[in-house]
Amino acid sequence: DAKTTQPPSMDCAEGRAANLPCNHSTISGNEYVYWYRQIHSQGPQYIIHGLKNNETNEMASLIITEDRKSSTLILPHATLRDTAVYYCIVRYTSGTYKYIFGTGTRLKVLA
Amino acid sequence: EAGVTQFPSHSVIEKGQTVTLRCDPISGHDNLYWYRRVMGKEIKFLLHFVKESKQDESGMPNNRFLAERTGGTYSTLKVQPAELEDSGVYFCASSQDPGVGNTEAFFGQGTRLTVV
Numbered sequence: 001d002a003k004t005t006q007p008p009s010m011d012c013a014e015g016r017a018a019n020l021p022c023n024h025s026t027i028s029g030n031e032y033v034y035w036y037r038q039i040h041s042q043g044p045q046y047i048i049h050g051l052k053n054n055e056t057n058e059m060a061s062l063i064i065t066e067d068r069k070s071s072t073l074i075l076p077h078a079t080l081r082d083t084a085v086y087y088c089i090v091r092y093t094s095g096t097y098k099y100i101f102g103t104g105t106r107l108k109v110l111a
Numbered sequence: 112e113a114g115v116t117q118f119p120s121h122s123v124i125e126k127g128q129t130v131t132l133r134c135d136p137i138s139g140h141d142n143l144y145w146y147r148r149v150m151g152k153e154i155k156f157l158l159h160f161v162k163e164s165k166q167d168e169s170g171m172p173n174n175r176f177l178a179e180r181t182g183g184t185y186s187t188l189k190v191q192p193a194e195l196e197d198s199g200v201y202f203c204a205s206s207q208d209p210g211v212g213n214t215e216a217f218f219g220q221g222t223r224l225t226v227v
Contacts, residue, residue, distance in 0.1 A: 034215065043115070043202055043218035044154070087154070096167035097209040098144065099216070101154040 004088045004102035011108050012082075018075040020105050022088030025069040030093045033064060035073045037084040038104070044087065047073065078109045113137070115219035117203050123225045129191040132222045136185070136205030142166075143186050144206075144216060145178060149199035160186060193226045200224070 005023040012018040024033060032051050036044040048055055048062045050071070055062045061074040075082055085104040092098055116135040124130050136143045145157040157176070158168040162183035171178070175194070180186040190197055200223050204216040 036218075041220075043204075043220045046215040046217070049215060091209075093210070096159045096169075097142070097206075098156040098159055098167060098170070099146070099154075100156070101146075103153055 003100065004090060006086075006088050006102050006105045008103065009106040009108070011110055012075075012078045014080060014109050014111050015077055018078040018082065018107060018109070020073040020075075020086050020088075020107065021070065022072070022102070023070045024088065024090055027068055027090055029068075032091045032093055033062070033068075033071050034089040034091050034099065035060070035062065036087045036089060037082075038087065039081075039084040047086075049091070078107075080109050080111060083107060083109045115203055115205050115217050117201075117219040117222050119222060120220065121223045121225075123227060124193055126195055126226055127192045129189065130193055130224060132188045132190075132201055132203075132224070134186045134188070134203030134205075134219060136203070137217055140205035140207055140217075141183065142206045142209060142216070143180060144204040145186070145188055146202040146204065146218075147199050148202070149196065152199075154202065157188075190224075193224075195226050198224055198226045 034049040035047040038044045048060050050062045064071045085106050087104045089099045118133045141162050143160040148154045156170040159166040160180045163180050177189045200221045202221045204218045206216040207214045
């Protein structure tokens with residue numbers, strides 16, 4: 001199974017951009033990169049996903065390197081409510097479509 | 112629209128007892144997944160249903176775990192007999208056909224299981 005590696009924790013000042021890196025060097029060509037976050041005692045919440053191209057939605061941007069071995073999730077203007085554990089996930093795109101979770105990054109947004 | 116609902120939210124049982132967790136997916140979602148996180152570990156895949164059929168149960172830890180999805184609606188996950196190492200948070204997720212536009216899965220709040 002493809003594996004993701006993330007820093008265990010990061011701090012970010014409120015109002016600044018939060019850049020969360022992820023390594024997925026063993027990703028296969030047909031596997032997507034998904035990002036979820038988990039706020040204390042809630043279930044994982046979808047943020048964004050991509051295959052090759054950079055993606056942007058109302059929550060975040062996802063930058064995937066050309067070789068697809070790493071990606072960065074960008075929260076453009078972090079707020080205190082963005083404090084959570086962020087998971088970079090590789091998802092199979094055939095058969096089971098299961099998620100392979102990493103250990104996640106605990107992001108703390110500071111006032 | 113209601114999200115993925117899990118019952119109970121918490122369960123404390125003694126070692127050797129049986130516990131049944133329930134998951135109600137989002138209406139119309141044929142794909143249902145079970146995941147769990149045991150203490151200090153990553154969230155791990157358990158199994159995947161497509162309607163009432165098990166598509167992949169490679170993550171089920173042993174035969175003490177039984178998942179069902181009769182009629183292709185809600186699903187149950189039964190642990191019998193429960194052991195101490197089964198303690199953790201069990202998540203259920205559902206999605207539309209993931210092969211179409213690679214749609215995301217929606218997770219429930221989880222059931223926190225404590226075996227004492």
